[in-house]
Amino acid sequence: MTSPLYQRDREWHPPALAPDYKTSLGRSPKNALLSLDGTPSELTGPTFGHNDIDAIDNDLLRNYAKSGDPVGERIILHGRVLDENARPVPNTLVEIWQANAGGRYRHKKDSYLAAIDPNFGGCGRTLTDENGYYTFRTVKPGAYPWRNWINSWRPAHVHFSVFGTAFAQRLITQMYFEGDPLIAKCPIVKSIPDQRAVDQLVAALDLNATIPLDSIAYKFDIILRGHRSTFFENRPEGN
Amino acid sequence: MTQSLNYLKETASQTAGPYVHIGLAPGDAGFDIYAQELGRDIAGPNAEGQRITVTGMVTDGTGAPVKDVLIEIWQANAAGIYAGAGDVEEGFRGWGRVIPDFDTGKFTFETVKPGPVAGTDGRMAAPHLNLWLVARGINVGLNTRMYFDDEAGNASDPVLNLIEQAHRRDTLIAKGDDAMYHFNICLQGIDETVFLDV
Numbered sequence: 224m225t226s227p228l229y230q231r232d233r234e235w236h237p238p239a240l241a242p243d244y245k246t247s248l249g250r251s252p253k254n255a256l257l258s259l260d261g262t263p264s265e266l267t268g269p270t271f272g273h274n275d276i277d278a279i280d281n282d283l284l285r286n287y288a289k290s291g292d293p294v295g296e297r298i299i300l301h302g303r304v305l306d307e308n309a310r311p312v313p314n315t316l317v318e319i320w321q322a323n324a325g326g327r328y329r330h331k332k333d334s335y336l337a338a339i340d341p342n343f344g345g346c347g348r349t350l351t352d353e354n355g356y357y358t359f360r361t362v363k364p365g366a367y368p369w370r371n372w373i374n375s376w377r378p379a380h381v382h383f384s385v386f387g388t389a390f391a392q393r394l395i396t397q398m399y400f401e402g403d404p405l406i407a408k409c410p411i412v413k414s415i416p417d418q419r420a421v422d423q424l425v426a427a428l429d430l431n432a433t434i435p436l437d438s439i440a441y442k443f444d445i446i447l448r449g450h451r452s453t454f455f456e457n458r459p460e461g462n
Numbered sequence: 463m464t465q466s467l468n469y470l471k472e473t474a475s476q477t478a479g480p481y482v483h484i485g486l487a488p489g490d491a492g493f494d495i496y497a498q499e500l501g502r503d504i505a506g507p508n509a510e511g512q513r514i515t516v517t518g519m520v521t522d523g524t525g526a527p528v529k530d531v532l533i534e535i536w537q538a539n540a541a542g543i544y545a546g547a548g549d550v551e552e553g554f555r556g557w558g559r560v561i562p563d564f565d566t567g568k569f570t571f572e573t574v575k576p577g578p579v580a581g582t583d584g585r586m587a588a589p590h591l592n593l594w595l596v597a598r599g600i601n602v603g604l605n606t607r608m609y610f611d612d613e614a615g616n617a618s619d620p621v622l623n624l625i626e627q628a629h630r631r632d633t634l635i636a637k638g639d640d641a642m643y644h645f646n647i648c649l650q651g652i653d654e655t656v657f658l659d660v
Contacts, residue, residue, distance in 0.1 A: 224544070224546075224547045229469075229472075231472065231659065232471070232472065233659070235471060235472065235474055236472075236474050236475050236601070236602050237474065237475065237476070237601035237602065238601065239600070239601055239602065241601060244477075244599070244601070246598050246599030247477075247599045247600075247601060248523070248599075249522040249523040249524055249526075249599070249649070249650060250522050250523070250528065250597065250598075250599035250600055250649050250650065251523075251599075251600075251601075251649070251650060252604070252649060252650055252654055252655075252657050253650055253651075253654060254630075254654055254656070254657075256657050256658060256659035257621075257624060257625060257656055257657070257658050257659065258658075258659040259621060259624070259658055259659065259660050261582075261660065262579075262581050262582065262587065262620075262621070263544060263547065263579055263580070263581065263582065263587075264536070264538075264544075264579060264587065264590070264592050264607070265592065265605070265660040267536075267544040267545075267546055267547050268536065268546070268557075269536065269545065269546075269555055269556070269557035270545075270546055271500070275498065275500060276496075276498075276500075277496070277497055280496060286495060287493075287495050305470060306470070307469050307470045307471065307472060308469065308470075309468070309469075309470055316500075318485050318486060319485060320481065320482070320484040320485025320486075328481045328484060328491075329484060329491065329492070329493055330480075330481045330483065330484050330491040330492065331491060331492035331564075332480060332481070332530070332564065333480075333481060344484075344488065344493060344495045345484050346484050346485045346488055346495060348485075348496075382476075382478065382479065382482070382485055384478075384485060384486060390536045390592060390594070390660075391605070391660040393534070393594055393603060394472070394473060394475060394603075395475060395476070395477075395478045395482075395596055395603060396473050396474060396475055396476045397476040397477075397479075411476060411477060412476075414476075414477075414601050415474050415476075417474075419471075420471065420474040421474070423471065423473055423474065424473070424474060424476070445473050446470045446471060446472050446473045447472060447473070448472050449469065449470075449472075
């Protein structure tokens with residue numbers, strides 16, 4: 224079990240009810256959340272190891288390829304998982320999923336007219352290394368229309384799921400791409416009240432991490448909740 | 463001016479969207495990609511204790527089923543020990559993913575009934591599963607708990623007793639017997655489930 228966590232800043236996260244994102248109207252609790260000081264049920268969490276995944280799982284160019292490479296702009300997505308104390312979070316599971324280069328998801332419920340790519344599944348997973356680093360190789364996803372207003376388009380994005388060491392650190396978010404004009408128009412992005420929190424979701428073009436003549440790169444760091452110090456408390460586990 | 467505290471800010475949450483299954487349960491999205499999907503067996507083959515089956519449904523503020531939800535379960539074993547916090551049976555992770563039927567919204571999962579868990583203050587928590595819900599329209603994953611209606615310890619459970627409106631405690635208590643339990647989760651409305659800021 225880990226030490227207690229910093230309180231989640233609910234003014235930094237999107238509120239449950241964000242009326243311009245229509246689906247949130249019927250799926251947002253109206254009662255206040257019940258605040259708990261961390262108990263063992265939330266300060267523990269599942270852990271994963273290299274037996275759980277395969278080395279190819281973080282290579283979306285290859286992990287579903289049948290007859291060749293997927294169509295699209297080849298990209299490296301890399302970064303670190305840190306906590307709010309800027310400490311790396313090692314050996315934690317990072318899972319991603321995304322649309323293909325045409326903006327189509329491989330999902331039985333997606334019927335967008337853009338084509339399925341026979342060589343692209345659209346999901347990957349990896350464990351951070353001892354310094355909290357992760358890397359994926361994939362194609363840049365396309366923007367796509369969705370039913371919110373009659374003419375709503377999602378900016379290109381990659382969904383990220385991260386664990387940390389405590390179930391209360393569990394986080395799902397979306398990563399956007401530097402320079403995309405659709406970011407500022409998206410009701411899901413704009414559910415976040417603080418522009419600085421939005422900026423934190425926009426991966427920067429990282430020319431230093433590109434592979435020349437092969438793949439362009441974007442860097443995206445993910446921050447999980449930090450552990451509270453236990454000064455003057457008789458807790459052997461410390462931070 | 464003062465010195466800077468230099469803390470980083472937690473990355474803001476964004477909805478998991480309707481296609482969360484691609485990333486976290488691709489078999490349910492309709493394709494086979496990983497040698498092993500994670501979270502398909504909560505308790506593992508060697509878990510001791512009572513095997514139970516839980517059925518239920520998540521509903522929205524109009525009473526309609528939330529068919530695209532994904533629920534994660536985190537639980538202790540029958541001795542009240544969380545994996546990673548003490549000795550548990552080989553293969554017991556106590557974590558899994560539950561995906562409802564896309565047409566009906568009904569879910570079913572199997573696990574073992576957890577034991578009571580000792581809190582940091584020594585008070586005992588009644589047996590419970592920890593749940594985390596994500597879906598399209600849910601901007602930050604929702605935490606809640608599922609207790610069991612045949613457990614006497616519910617009356618003194620520290621979390622249930624924190625709920626001010628006593629009748630709302632029932633929203634966290636699964637009904638059942640003989641190893642079959644039923645638990646609905648209501649995102650909004652008169653029967654709204656109690657959700658937790660953990």
